[in-house]
Amino acid sequence: MAPLPQGSPVACDIDDLHRLLCDVLHPFDVLSEHILGGCDEAVSNSPLLESDTLFYQKFRTQAYILRDALGRRRDLTRWGEKNDISEEDILHHLLLALDELESRFLSRRRLILSWGWANPSGISAESYPKLRVLQKSLHVSGLMGSSLPDKIALEKIINVVQIASKDPVKRQKTLNGLTQAADFFSDPAFINPDSHEDCPLRFEDYPYRHVREVASSTYDVLVQKWSCRTRLGCTIRSHAVPSVQLSLTAYRGFGLTPPPGKRKTSVPQTNFRLLFPTGRAPVAWQNSKISVRNSRSRDPGLQEVLPDLCDKITRVDGGLQLNMLAHEKTLWLLHPDYDMDFGRxxxxxxxxxLLRTHDFTARSAIAAGESKDWLILSFILANSVLHLHHGPWLRSNLSSTSICFLASKDTEFDITEPFLTTYCSAPNGDSLGTFQSPHRHPDILSLGVLLLEIASGAPLVVEDGLNQGYVALQRFNTLKDAWRKNSQKPVPPGLPRAIKACLEPEHMEQRGLHKKNVEADTVSRYIFEEIVFPLGEAVSTAYDIRLETLFEDMNLKRTIISQVGKKANTERLDKSRGSSKNLGVGVGSNPAPLASTTLDSKGDIKSHKEEDHGESVDSSADEGGRLDGQPDKLSPQEATDKWFKKFQKLLSVFDMGRLPSDQRLKVAVLDTGLASSSLDLSQDDHDRIRGRASFIDNDPVADKDKVGHGTHIATTILRLTRNVDLFIAKVTNSDRVLQKDVAKVGDQAL
Incomplete structure (x- = not known):
């Protein structure tokens, strides 16, 4: 452990030192930027040498990484406990950085005393007295962290600190201290799947808190009105046990916060999509919509639905959607709408x-190629349990057999649009099973089992005599070990956190959910903070979209991603650009498949023209993937053509006269590498790739791209530009990027 500053007998507190380091790093960063800008008053305005510039750039890089890592970990003690890191290690690395920053103050004590905080003798009873004086002076301004103006931060430090010592050995010591601290607090080896910070969102601000109550009242109305024991004499066999398919996505909101500028959202109407059985072939389901209005009044002249709902279901003409209003504990018929998907x-x-027939070959479903869609399904299911828990829709009936997906004759299943199979009948009473199990909340346990099955890619088989929760925890522990060992395909931290929150009774006990009588609102808060939020964070990170526009953004990206590279369209595009060939590129921040490439079973990019069992594989013949959803109005290639035309038109608006036509620009692409050997690039484009290198310790080959995002970005730049030379820096081979690998690129560039 680093020694305490001389004359400081006070024991160090981790939280106190954490706050101190976070507060003072900002002024040091501002000063180093000020010096790099050529305004170094601390060294008498002397011009910067090349070695000075290199030092300050490295200093800023490590300071930024350290600030970011410490800012994301609000409780280091708790973080250490969850990651099996001792307090001694945490304290040691805090002191490493603080020691170096404290040593960079000038020895002119009068400047320190001029702030008026130290005692007359100039010796403080606190550890790091100079840094603490700086910290207190910053608090005077009332602003801290990123909200502190750079000008104020600079004024507090510019005359009393000299970051760069004239001694090269001391300079290196300063960099070493910051680097070790930055590596320690940002090292993914210490990111345990079980660890997490508290949810930063307020459940009170969640805009869809009302859905659970509305859903329960809607179910009660359906039970009252769906009675086949009437004078009508219903003969539909499927109505004997009134089953219904409830859409878990239609009309649902997935945003976790209210719209900008609003604390609470007023929802005038809540809608539900249900599919009722009709007993008719080949169309066995009647698409229906039930609206629940918050207003006390209803439109006059509406027809009330008596206890003959089955008659209303069967009498709707084909091609129409049955619409009803739930109001004042009864149902009212509304005008129907056209159902344009009727019969599909x-x-x-x-x-x-799906889990039994999907060949994951002992791989995790989340680690397979469709990981984002499986992750979205997990989030949707968690969101649904938040809206339906402790209510009649679930009634402990949540399982992989009750989650269903619709398909038509010509399209496959879309796993991001699930339905819940349930039964509209009066409950038989609460089950006593919860008193015979450590788990007191069956809905949450069932959700945990579902998330576990999706993550592992196989159903959970429980042998007779074994408890389901026990078997689930066994598989979860095995899965966690596999995730820790598979650094090549990291799992989003929110997934294991959510599964743990569902399966472990001890985790719920910490939040008071083990008590006999727990209010439903308390359970909702737990599901929101411990399950829905981490999964939502994982989804938004993986897709780079807002949760409130989840399906709109997904459909947009599926529409405009180019998957084919037909020769005629490619030649037409080449005329507008130049010599580039066969580079169908999708639009959007998410990686799009390239026209002439795909991912093989190992995650490596290969050409679609490669031989497969003696036959040429041509992706242009594909009509859409397993998760393509609705057919697009435009073909993928047409959508790509249209986008590039608009982009070229946009470029014509800007004045390019100031840039000489022969001037070359250098662009570094810090991404997942570039699989150029699998691309059909022109010689000119090959020549424009001026250099490539990998900065990943366990993956030194820059010419392979297991993700495809780097290849997508690089080829997009090549296609849209003529005077740009690329330098490929491989800084990751997964969805996550380590800041220290990015910093290596900066170090080499310098």
Whole structure:
């Protein structure tokens, strides 16, 4: 452990030192930027040598990484406990950085005393007295952290600190101290899947808190009105046990915070999409919409639905959507709408069937190629349990056999649009099973099992005599070990956090959910903070989209991603650009498949023209992937053509006269590498790739791109420019980027 500053007998407190380091790093960063700008008053305005510039740039890099890592970990003691890191290690690395910053103050004590905080003798009883004086002077301004203006931060430090010692050995010691601290607090080896910070969102601000109560009242109305024991004499076999498919995505909101500028959102109407059985073939389901209005009044002249709902279901003409209003504990008929998808969706397949028939070859489903869609499904299910828990819709019936997906004759299943199979009948009473299990909340346990099955890619088989929760925890522990060992395909931290919150009774006990009588609002808060939020954070990070526009953004990206590279369209595009060939590129921040490339079973990029069992594989013949959803109005290639035309038109608006036509620009692409050997690039484009290097310790080959994002970005730049030379820096081979690998690029560039 680094020694305490001389004359400081006070024991160090981790939280106190954490706050101190976070507060003072900002002024040091501002001063180093000021010096790099050529305004170094601390060294008498002397011009910077090349070695000075290199030092300050490295100093800023490590200071930024350290600030970011410490800012994301608000409780280092708790973080250490969850990651099996001792307090001694945490304290040691805090002191490493603080020692170096404290040593950079000038020895002219009068400047320190001029702030008026130290005692007359100039010796403080606190550790790091000079840094603490700086910290207190910053608090005077009332602003801290990123909200502190750079000008104020600079004024507090510019005359009393000299960051760069004239001694090269001391300079290196300063960099070493910051680097060790930055590496320690940002090292992914210490990111345990079980660890997390508290949810930063307020459940009170969640805009869809009302849905659970509205959903329960809607169910009660359906039970009252769906009675086949009437004078009508219903003969539909499927109505004997009134089953219904409830859409878990239609009309649902997935945003976790209210719209900007609003603390609470007023929702005038809540809608539900249900599919009722009709007993008719080949269309066995009646698409229906039930609206629940918050207003006390209803439109006059509406027809009330008596206890003959089955008659209303069967009498709706084909091609129409049945619309009803739930108001004042009864149902009212509304005017129907046209159902333009009538007849397309005829087949249901449940999640259990998908998991059993999907060949993951002992891989995790989340680690497979469709990981984002499986992750979105997990988030949707968690969101649904938040809206339906402790209510009649679930009634402990949540399982992989009750989660279903619709498909038509010509399209496959979309796993991001699930339905819940449930039954509209009066409950038989609460089950006593919870008193025979450590888990007191069956809905949450069932959700945990579902998330675990999705993550592992296989149904959970529970042998007779074994407890489901026990078997689930066994598989979860095995899965966590596999995730820790598989650094090549990291799992979003929110997923194991959510599964843990569902399965472990001890985790719930910490939040008071083990008590006999727990209010539903307390359970909702737990689901929101411990399950929905981490999964939502993982989804938004993976897709780079806002949760409140989840499906709109997904559909947009699926529409405009180019998957084919037909020769005629490619030649037409080449005329508008120059010599580039066969580079169908999708639009958007998410990596799009290239026209002439795909991912093989190992995650490596290969050409679509490669031989497969003696036959040429041509992606242009594909009509859409497993997760393509609705057919696009434009073909992928047409959508790409249209986008590039608009982009070229946009470029013509800008004045390019100030840039000489022969001037070359250098662009570094810090991404997942570039698989150029698998691309059909022109010689000119090959020549424009001036250099490539990998900065990943366990993956030194820059010519492979296991993700495809780097290849997508680089080829997009090549296609849209003529005077740009690329330098490929491989800084990651997964969805996550380590800041220290990015910093290596800066060091080499310098």
């Amino acid at each position: 969706y005829t087949v249901f397949k449940d999640l259990n069937q």
